[in-house]
Amino acid sequence: MAVEIFMPKLGMSMKEGTVVEWLKKKGDKVKKGESIAVISSDKIETDIEAPQDGVLLDILVEQDETVEVGKVIGYIGQEGEQPDDQSNETPQQAMQEVAVSVGTIEPYTAPRHMLRVSPAARKLAREAGIDLSNISGSGPKGRITRADVEKAIRLKQTSLQLGNEKQTIVETSPITTEQKDVTVKPVTGMRKVIAAxxxxxxxxxxxxxxxxxxxxxxxxxxxxxxxxxxxxxxxxxxxxxxxxxxxxxxxxxxxxxxxxxxxxxxxxxxxxxxxxxxxxxxxxxxxxxxxxxxxxxxxxxxxxxxxxxxxxxxxxxxxxxxxxxxxxxxxxxxxxxxxxxxxxxxxxxxxxxxxxxxxxxxxxxxxxxxxxxxxxxxxxxxxxxxxxxxxxxxxxxxxxxxxxxxxxx
Structure with missing residues (x-):
C-alpha cells in the first residue's frame, strides 16, 4: 500500500511549511532513509527522508508551495501502484515518524545508497558537477556537508592540474548577452523569510x-x-x-x-x-x-x-x-x-x-x-x-x- 508523505511538524509552534525543493522526481526509485525533499519553516531548512523503499508515485505539493502541517505532499509505493487515499497511520502518527526521521542526531555511517545531504551541499555539488555518491559525509549520520563538497572540488581541481587535462566548453545553442551576464533565481526558503x-x-x-x-x-x-x-x-x-x-x-x-x-x-x-x-x-x-x-x-x-x-x-x-x-x-x-x-x-x-x-x-x-x-x-x-x-x-x-x-x- 502507498505511504503518504506529510508536511512534518518541526516545532510546537509550527503551523505550515514550504517545499523548498524536491530532490526526487515522480517515478524515481527511493531507498528508506534517503532524502527526497527539502522543506523550510521559520528559517529552518531540513530534509524529508523516505519512510520506506519504493517509488515516488506522486508529488502533490510543488516547489515553493506552502501548506499546513499534516497535509499530504506526496506518495511512496511500489512501481505501478496507485496512491491510496487510505493509510494505515493517522496523520499525527505519520508526522511524528517524519519529524523523528529528520531530527535524529546519533552517530552513524550511512551506506552508499542512503545519501544524506544538506541543501547547501547539494546545490554546490550540482553547480560544480560533483557526484555526491563518491563523497563520504562527515556530518551526523553520514550527512554530506558543504565542507565535504568543497573538499571534493579541491581534489578534482588538483587532479585536473596534475593530469594537465583541458576542458573544452561547446555551445550547442545560441546564447544571448542577457543570458550570459545574468543569473535569475527565485527567492525561496530561508532567504524569502529573511527578506519578508x-x-x-x-x-x-x-x-x-x-x-x-x-x-x-x-x-x-x-x-x-x-x-x-x-x-x-x-x-x-x-x-x-x-x-x-x-x-x-x-x-x-x-x-x-x-x-x-x-x-x-x-x-x-x-x-x-x-x-x-x-x-x-x-x-x-x-x-x-x-x-x-x-x-x-x-x-x-x-x-x-x-x-x-x-x-x-x-x-x-x-x-x-x-x-x-x-x-x-x-x-x-x-x-x-x-x-x-x-x-x-x-x-x-x-x-x-x-x-x-x-x-x-x-x-x-x-x-x-x-x-x-x-x-x-x-x-x-x-x-x-x-x-x-x-x-x-x-x-x-x-x-x-x-x-x-x-x-x-
Whole structure:
C-alpha cells in the first residue's frame, strides 16, 4: 500500500511549511532513509527522508508551495501502484515518524545508497558537477556537508592540474548577452523569510542607530589571564563575544526599557533577559535565544552561545529555540567591519551591533598609548525609546567592557 508523505511538524509552534525543493522526481526509485525533499519553516531548512523503499508515485505539493502541517505532499509505493487515499497511520502518527526521521542526531555511517545531504551541499555539488555518491559525509549520520563538497572540488581541481587535462566548453545553442551576464533565481526558503521580515522591520518601526567606542584593552588582558589560569579546563574558552553578551545582559537589567517588545500599540517590558545571538549561515541568518540569561554566569553564557552556534550551523535548531528574544546581539567583527547599522528584529526595540577590534592611538593622561578599541552600534525603535535613554544604555555596556572586573561580579 502507498505511504503518504506529510508536511512534518518541526516545532510546537509550527503551523505550515514550504517545499523548498524536491530532490526526487515522480517515478524515481527511493531507498528508506534517503532524502527526497527539502522543506523550510521559520528559517529552518531540513530534509524529508523516505519512510520506506519504493517509488515516488506522486508529488502533490510543488516547489515553493506552502501548506499546513499534516497535509499530504506526496506518495511512496511500489512501481505501478496507485496512491491510496487510505493509510494505515493517522496523520499525527505519520508526522511524528517524519519529524523523528529528520531530527535524529546519533552517530552513524550511512551506506552508499542512503545519501544524506544538506541543501547547501547539494546545490554546490550540482553547480560544480560533483557526484555526491563518491563523497563520504562527515556530518551526523553520514550527512554530506558543504565542507565535504568543497573538499571534493579541491581534489578534482588538483587532479585536473596534475593530469594537465583541458576542458573544452561547446555551445550547442545560441546564447544571448542577457543570458550570459545574468543569473535569475527565485527567492525561496530561508532567504524569502529573511527578506519578508527585514522589509516588515523597516516598514513598521522608526529605527535610529547610534555609535560608541569602547576601550577593551584591559578586557583582552583579562581574557588572556583567564585563558592561562584555566589551561586545565579545555572546555572553557571565553571569547570577546561572551564578555559582550554578559555586559549587554547586565545593562539590560539596569535599563529595562531597552529590554522590551513593541506589539499592537503596547510596550511589553521584561524583567528577565531573553538574549538573541545572531549566527550567520551559508544561506542566511538565524537568531537562537538564551532564555533567562540574567541567571547565567559568564562561563554558562559562553557554553550556551557555543552550543547554540554549533546547532545553528548544523541545522538542528528547533523553531522554539529561535523565539521569545527580548534583545539581540549581532557581530560583523570577524569580517573586519567597524561600525554598521543593524536592523531591528521586531517586535524587539533594540539590537546591538559589534564591530572588529582595532589598534588606535589614544591619549591616556598626557601620553599616547596604543589601545584596543571596539566599535559598538545600537539600533533602537524611536517609537519606544528616545535618544538619551538609548545612549545611557550603550554607555553602560561601554562601562562594563572598559571595567571588565565588574562583569565577573
Amino acid at each position: 521580515r527585514m522589509f516588515a522591520s523597516l516598514q513598521q518601526t522608526a529605527q535610529l542607530t547610534i555609535h560608541m567606542k569602547a576601550d577593551v584593552t584591559e578586557l583582552l588582558k583579562l581574557q588572556g589571564q583567564i585563558k592561562e589560569a584555566l589551561q586545565d579546563e579545555p572546555d572553557v574558552k571565553l571569547t570577546i563575544t561572551d564578555f559582550i553578551a554578559r555586559a549587554t545582559i547586565l545593562a539590560l537589567c539596569i535599563h529595562k526599557q531597552m529590554n522590551s517588545l513593541y506589539q499592537d500599540g503596547h510596550i511589553h517590558t521584561y524583567d528577565s533577559v531573553h538574549l538573541g545571538i545572531a549566527v550567520a549561515l551559508e544561506n542566511g541568518l538565524v537568531v537562537p535565544v538564551i532564555p533567562y540569561a540574567e541567571k547565567l554566569s559568564l562561563k554558562e553564557i559562553s557554553k550556551k552561545i557555543k552550543e547554540l552556534s554549533i546547532r545553528a550551523r548544523e541545522g538542528k535548531l528547533s523553531s522554539e529555540e529561535m523565539r521569545g528574544s527580548t534583545f539581540t546581539v549581532t557581530s560583523l567583527g570577524a569580517y573586519g567591519v567597524e561600525f554598521f547599522t543593524p536592523v531591528l528584529n521586531p517586535p524587539e526595540v533594540g539590537i546591538l551591533g559589534v564591530g572588529t577590534v582595532t589598534d588606535m592611538p589614544v591619549f591616556v593622561g598626557d601620553a599616547i598609548q596604543k589601545r584596543k578599541i571596539l566599535p559598538l552600534s545600537l539600533t533602537f525603535d524611536h517609537q519606544v525609546i528616545d535618544g538619551a535613554p538609548a545612549s545611557q544604555f550603550l554607555a553602560t555596556i561601554k562601562n562594563y567592557l572598559e571595567n571588565p572586573y565588574k562583569i565577573l561580579l
